[in-house]
Structures are given as structure tokens and as C-alpha cells.
Amino acid sequence: MTVSPRPLLTEIAAGHSGAPIPPAKLAYIQQRLRNRMFNFLLEKFLEGQRAGLTKAALARRIGKTPDLVNRWLGAPSNLTLDTISDLLIGMAAQELVPNSSSPLHQVEHNYSHYADLASRSEHSAPTQSLGFAQGAAASLMAQPSSQRVGGEAAALSLASSSNSWRRQVGAI
Amino acid sequence: MSIREQWKERVKEGRLFKLGFGIPGPAERRIVLMSPEIAELVSGLWENTLMGDRCARLRADLENYLEGAPLTVCWQPFKGRDHHQIARLKPVEAGVWDVRSVDPSPALRVFFCLAEKDVMVALTCSPRSVPVSWLERPPLGPRECKRWKRAISECKREWGILFPGYTPYVGERPDDCISKAIID
Numbered sequence: 001m002t003v004s005p006r007p008l009l010t011e012i013a014a015g016h017s018g019a020p021i022p023p024a025k026l027a028y029i030q031q032r033l034r035n036r037m038f039n040f041l042l043e044k045f046l047e048g049q050r051a052g053l054t055k056a057a058l059a060r061r062i063g064k065t066p067d068l069v070n071r072w073l074g075a076p077s078n079l080t081l082d083t084i085s086d087l088l089i090g091m092a093a094q095e096l097v098p099n100s101s102s103p104l105h106q107v108e109h110n111y112s113h114y115a116d117l118a119s120r121s122e123h124s125a126p127t128q129s130l131g132f133a134q135g136a137a138a139s140l141m142a143q144p145s146s147q148r149v150g151g152e153a154a155a156l157s158l159a160s161s162s163n164s165w166r167r168q169v170g171a172i
Numbered sequence: 173m174s175i176r177e178q179w180k181e182r183v184k185e186g187r188l189f190k191l192g193f194g195i196p197g198p199a200e201r202r203i204v205l206m207s208p209e210i211a212e213l214v215s216g217l218w219e220n221t222l223m224g225d226r227c228a229r230l231r232a233d234l235e236n237y238l239e240g241a242p243l244t245v246c247w248q249p250f251k252g253r254d255h256h257q258i259a260r261l262k263p264v265e266a267g268v269w270d271v272r273s274v275d276p277s278p279a280l281r282v283f284f285c286l287a288e289k290d291v292m293v294a295l296t297c298s299p300r301s302v303p304v305s306w307l308e309r310p311p312l313g314p315r316e317c318k319r320w321k322r323a324i325s326e327c328k329r330e331w332g333i334l335f336p337g338y339t340p341y342v343g344e345r346p347d348d349c350i351s352k353a354i355i356d
Contacts, residue, residue, distance in 0.1 A: 008194045008216060024224030028194060031232030039241040042354070046242065070356070074244060074255020077275035103195040111199035113240075113290065114190060118180060 013104050029103070031076075038076035041087055045073055048091045062090040175338050179205060179287045182334055188293065193235055201240025202290040202351070207330060210282060210294045223306040230280055230297075233257075233273045237292060242352040250315055258350070261324055267340030268324045278302050281312060283327035285340035290351055293340075295330040298323050 008028075011021045045053070059069040064086070072083050088094050173181075182188040182205070189211040191204035206214070214231035218224030237243065237258075246259035261268045261283075271282040271294070279300035284292050298309040298319075309326075312319050331340060346353035 022218070022224070023220050024218035024228040027225040028228035028232050031229040032195075032235070035232060035236040035241065039236070042242050046354075071255060075257070075274070078255075103197075106195055106197040108196040109199040111201070113200050114203050117176060117203070117288070117291070 009104055034076040034079070037079060037084065041079070041084065041091075042073060044088065044091050044094075053091060058087070058090050062086045175287050175335070175341075178335055178338060179291065179293065187334060191231075191234055191238055193238065194231065198239045200238055202238055202292065204234050204238050204292045204294060205287070206234075206294045207296070207334075210297055213297060223304075226276070226278065226280065229276075230273045230282070233271065234282075234294070237271070240290075240352065242354050243350060245346050245350065245353045245355055247346050247353075247355050261320075265342060266324065266328055267342045268327050274300070278304050280307075281323070283323060285327065285331050286342075286349055287335075288341055289343070289349055291341075293331065293334070295327050295334075296323065 008025065011019050011025065045055075045058075048058075055069050055073065056066045059066040062069075069087075072078050072087060084096060088096055179188065183190055188205040188207065191206055191211075191214070192200065194216065213227045214234060216228075216231070218228055243257045244255055246256035249260060249262035249264060256272055258269055258271050261270060267285050269284050269286070271284065273280045273282065281298050281300055282294050283296045283298070284294040287293050296309070297307060299307055299311045301311050301313065303311055309323070310319060312323055341349070343349040346355055
């Protein structure tokens with residue numbers, strides 16, 4: 001399903017002559033990129049690790065200290081274009097090839113862990129710690145997609161929208 | 173009633189809010205359920221202030237959890253380093269964790285419990301070191317500070333109100349609690 005631009009994207013969708021994009025929305029997009037880049041590098045490192053790569057070996061390869069490499073691979077905020085370049089070439093003999101896509105008209109993914117768990121009984125779920133009631137294997141109703149975040153109308157899934165505050169929370 | 177039925181019920185009642193992606197696309201490989209306190213912070217009604225910037229980034233960090241990304245986990249309380257994204261807090265049997273949203277300043281800590289593996293119930297939020305006008309809670313201060321204990325107690329209390337008679341999920345190993353957990 002293709003969804004139309006939602007409130008988050010209103011200014012982004014407005015085009016070159018549109019209103020300024022609010023700083024908080026810019027920050028949200030920036031942080032998504034940071035996290036995405038960090039996850040990409042971390043996955044590369046884990047791949048390399050399965051083939052015998054260590055942080056010490058990586059540090060030696062790119063002429064940095066293990067501590068510095070540890071910091072780079074530790075948190076999204078420590079990355080720069082140069083560190084990304086060094087890590088990628090050292091870990092995987094690869095370089096980054098820029099590409100981009102529009103956040104507008106993104107298709108909602110059809111997998112949701114929430115809906116998945118909701119449709120399964122707890123008997124097939126991971127064991128609970130002591131103190132949890134175990135028995136009832138209720139078949140829980142999946143929430144309608146219109147109520148999920150990622151649905152067109154709401155950024156947060158609101159099972160009940162009977163008061164104004166909850167309706168407000170839906171907007172992003 | 174199972175814990176799963178319980179958290180589903182809390183969502184239906186509007187006492188917990190399910191986080192989704194601000195921009196659709198990725199699969200939701202984990203679950204983030206939020207108290208009204210957390211939901212209000214990340215709802216997207218952000219003003220053009222430091223608060224707006226900080227809460228927008230916090231939302232992106234929570235969505236990163238939702239997406240099922242690998243997470244650097246501090247498994248041993250008090251051993252947290254700058255790079256850990258989430259941490260288990262003392263006493264571990266209480267099942268209280270925090271999300272470390274550290275950049276930019278002010279750093280924030282979102283206290284949460286797990287209802288099941290990969291099912292985060294985010295309950296309270298505190299600034300880490302400096303007072304923040306848009307958060308009622310005081311800064312946590314150094315690890316040994318009493319405010320940490322108080323914050324953990326408040327998180328446990330919120331859990332108890334939502335799930336009376338149920339304890340948070342406590343696993344033996346990181347993988348029992350969170351998929352793609354990275355320990356170093």
C-alpha cells in the first residue's frame with residue numbers, strides 16, 4: 001500500500017518554494033541517518049567478525065588505536081565521513097556509494113512483530129520469568145492497520161481516541 | 173491472563189501507546205510500548221526549541237530499537253560506557269533497563285522494562301546530568317546518586333500500576349532479552 005504524505009512530511013513534500021522545514025523534523029531525519037549508517041557499519045563488522053576480524057586487527061589495518069575503533073563502532077554520534085570511509089575499507093575492502101530515496105510515498109512494510117505476537121498464543125512465545133501467568137493461550141486480535149503507527153493517520157497506535165490528548169498524540 | 177494479553181489490553185485501554193515509524197518502510201521487528209509520559213515526548217508535536225530537537229532524536233532512537241537493529245548492550249550494571257545504547261540496571265532481578273540517548277546534550281535516559289523478549293515497555297524519562305525545563309524529573313547525576321535508585325523505583329512503580337501481580341521479564345543472557353544484542 002502506498003501512503004500519502006503525512007503531517008511529518010508536510011513541509012518536506014511542499015517542494016522548493018514551501019515553508020521552512022522545522023528544525024525538529026530535520027533533527028529526526030538526521031538521527032535516522034546516523035542510526036542507519038551506524039547499523040550498516042556494525043553489521044559489516046559483525047560479518048567480518050564471523051570471518052575472524054577483530055577490532056584490534058581492524059585498528060592495525062587503518063592505523064588507529066583499538067580504543068578509537070571501539071568508540072567509532074560504539075555509538076552513532078562518533079561517525080564522520082572520514083571514519084566511515086576508514087572503517088568500511090578496513091573491515092570489508094569496500095567504499096560507500098551514495099544513493100538516496102524519498103521518504104514520501106514509502107510503502108508500509110507488511111511485517112509487524114506486534115501483529116505477529118498478537119496472532120500467536122503465548123505457548124509458542126519465549127519463556128516468561130517466574131511470576132507471569134502462563135496458562136491462557138488467547139488468540140489475540142491483531143490491531144487494524146489504521147490503528148498502527150505507520151498507518152496513514154497516526155504516528156502512534158491509539159487503541160482509543162476518546163479524548164483530545166490522545167488525538168493530539170497521533171500527529172507527528 | 174498471560175502477560176501478552178495484559179499488554180495488549182493496556183494498549184486497548186489507551187494506557188500504553190504503541191510506537192510506529194514516523195516514516196513507514198522498515199519492518200517492525202521489535203515492539204515499543206510507551207507510557208503517556210514517553211508518548212507525549214516523542215509524539216511529534218515538537219516546538220522549534222532544544223526540546224523539539226532532542227525529542228525528535230529520542231524518537232529516532234526508539235524507532236531504531238523498533239526496527240530490530242543490533243544494539244550495544246551494557247549487561248553488567250555500572251559498567252556502562254559512552255557507546256552502550258541500552259543498559260541493564262541494578263538490581264538486575266528487578267528487570268529495569270534504560271535507553272541511553274546521549275547525543276546531543278542534554279543526554280536522556282528512558283527507563284523501561286521488558287514484558288517479553290523484544291517487547292519494551294518505556295515508562296519514565298529523566299535527564300542524565302543537567303536539569304531540563306521540559307522534564308519534571310531532576311537530573312540523575314552520578315551512578316551512585318540516590319536519584320538513580322529513585323528513578324528505578326519510579327519505573328518499577330509504574331510497571332506495578334500497569335501490570336499488578338506481574339514481574340518484568342528477566343532473562344539469563346542478553347539474547348534471552350533482546351535479539352541482536354551486542355556485548356563488549
